[in-house]
Amino acid sequence: MRWVSPIDKPARLCHTEKNTERMAPTMIKIVAKAKVKPDCKEKFIELAKPLVAASQAEEGNIAYHLHESLEDPYTMAFIEFWKDQAAIDFHNATPHFTSICPQFDALFDGPMDVAHFVEVV
Numbered sequence: 001m002r003w004v005s006p007i008d009k010p011a012r013l014c015h016t017e018k019n020t021e022r023m024a025p026t027m028i029k030i031v032a033k034a035k036v037k038p039d040c041k042e043k044f045i046e047l048a049k050p051l052v053a054a055s056q057a058e059e060g061n062i063a064y065h066l067h068e069s070l071e072d073p074y075t076m077a078f079i080e081f082w083k084d085q086a087a088i089d090f091h092n093a094t095p096h097f098t099s100i101c102p103q104f105d106a107l108f109d110g111p112m113d114v115a116h117f118v119e120v121v
Contacts, residue, residue, distance in 0.1 A: 027062060028088060029117040033077040040107035041074060047103055048078075054096035055080070060087020074109070 036044045048066045055064040062081035069075035082088045091097055104112070 026118040028082045028085060030080040030082065030088070030114065031077055031117070032080070032112055032114045033075065034112040035072070035109045036074050036076055036107055037109045038074055044076065044104065044107045047100055051096055051100045054094070055091060058087065058091055058094070060084065060090060
């Protein structure tokens with residue numbers, strides 16, 4: 001399944017003249033982007049609605065939305081903000097994730113690209 005891309009982010013070190021203590025793990029952002037087949041866009045959006053709603057209700061979720069590209073109306077991206085890796089791991093095992101996400105593959109025109117980000121500045 002293309003959706004799961006677990007990462008194990010260790011706490012970052014903060015080195016300054018006055019501060020060499022270990023920082024707490026940072027919020028993780030995910031951008032999961034795919035091109036949807038033109039004749040499947042509405043079905044994709046309808047399938048995504050309950051996934052978005054249920055994901056937003058999860059305790060470790062900060063934000064979870066489906067976006068459409070301004071350059072290409074068939075390029076869609078889930079942009080997600082999670083409290084930490086444990087919240088992502090919990091999300092990836094939920095019934096809404098494990099039942100809905102596999103249905104997306106047949107609607108995509110190519111693979112989904114999933115990237116994880118942490119804030120650096």
